[in-house]
Amino acid sequence: MKYIFIINPIAGNKDKAQMISRIKSTFRQIDDEMIVEETQYSGHAKEIAADYAAKYGAECVVVSCGGDGTVHEIANGLAGTDTPLMLLPLGTGNDFAKKIYGTKKINVENVIKSFGLYSGKIRYDIKPIDLIDYNGEKCINVMSFGLDTLVETLGKKIADKVPLLGHQAYNVAIVPVLAKPLHYTMSFDITCVNRETGEEYQLREVNKDYALFAICNASYYGGGFCPAPDSVLDDGLVDLALVNGLSLAKALPMIGKYNAGTANEKTFPGLIENGYAKCGRFWTEDGSPLLGNCDGENFDYNVLDFKVDEKALKLCVIKD
Numbered sequence: 001m002k003y004i005f006i007i008n009p010i011a012g013n014k015d016k017a018q019m020i021s022r023i024k025s026t027f028r029q030i031d032d033e034m035i036v037e038e039t040q041y042s043g044h045a046k047e048i049a050a051d052y053a054a055k056y057g058a059e060c061v062v063v064s065c066g067g068d069g070t071v072h073e074i075a076n077g078l079a080g081t082d083t084p085l086m087l088l089p090l091g092t093g094n095d096f097a098k099k100i101y102g103t104k105k106i107n108v109e110n111v112i113k114s115f116g117l118y119s120g121k122i123r124y125d126i127k128p129i130d131l132i133d134y135n136g137e138k139c140i141n142v143m144s145f146g147l148d149t150l151v152e153t154l155g156k157k158i159a160d161k162v163p164l165l166g167h168q169a170y171n172v173a174i175v176p177v178l179a180k181p182l183h184y185t186m187s188f189d190i191t192c193v194n195r196e197t198g199e200e201y202q203l204r205e206v207n208k209d210y211a212l213f214a215i216c217n218a219s220y221y222g223g224g225f226c227p228a229p230d231s232v233l234d235d236g237l238v239d240l241a242l243v244n245g246l247s248l249a250k251a252l253p254m255i256g257k258y259n260a261g262t263a264n265e266k267t268f269p270g271l272i273e274n275g276y277a278k279c280g281r282f283w284t285e286d287g288s289p290l291l292g293n294c295d296g297e298n299f300d301y302n303v304l305d306f307k308v309d310e311k312a313l314k315l316c317v318i319k320d
Helices: 016-027 044-059 068-078 095-101 108-114 147-161 168-178 248-260
Strands: 002-007 033-038 060-066 085-089 125-134 137-139 142-146 184-193 200-216 238-244 272-283 292-294 297-299 303-317
Touching: 002 016, 002 044, 016 033, 016 108, 044 060, 044 068, 060 068, 068 085, 068 095, 068 137, 068 303, 085 095, 085 108, 137 303, 142 147, 142 184, 147 168, 147 200, 147 292, 147 297, 168 248, 200 272
Parallel strands: 002 033, 002 060, 060 085, 085 303
Antiparallel strands: 125 137, 125 303, 142 200, 142 292, 184 200, 184 272, 200 238, 238 272, 272 303, 292 297
């Protein structure tokens, strides 16, 4: 088996080089092959992953060695192929990894050991998971609109300037964003599903006044905020968390619970709406760009169509 380690050289973990060196030493003693590829530019991880998937298919595993941006690119390169993704969370936020490994406090060394990458006894299960297709691109984690896009954007800038802050940069970014009016507008038409009855219904709004809208394949984003704690990666649905336009006074009590995964329509009735969806469309009435991002990467669409791409990606998970 070939293991293709795609490394983002500027990703956040300071011990990354030492970990990779130790893994290399292990591979010298086993029959499996380790191939290391460093990304050189935006989109490069997608290209590398797609090339190896086309060449080797199920005979290779692509190992993501970076953060959420690297995972996003690799997922786009591997979607619909037989090549599985293994995730080593070596970035700053590692939000998708929080869902996969079931904790906000990921110990990367333990992940590496659990996969047997230090011992040479490599072991894992392969689980097919859903992706979100949006205008032909793929989202593995969370697509969102509104103030959280502003927080993502500013948080990245702060993290770049003050690397020691790590994911706390996103918490710092909340302050100036909340100082602005928490009212944005967009229109949408979403096919939702009642999980109890299985019945479909349409959620339609024109020029909806909202503060944020998270469409979640997984659970965490923005350095650990959790709009969908009970998300399921292979259920054919995305979890919706819509926060209506609101005042700062009403927003402040919500922040801690939104981070903890306990902000929902029950704890904040009239302010938050939750649901489950399979497809839909977002757009702006005036043709201006949507205030949105996917997996932490901003986009400038003025119309966005999305759907759940069921079991589109094979993911390596730690054996029980």
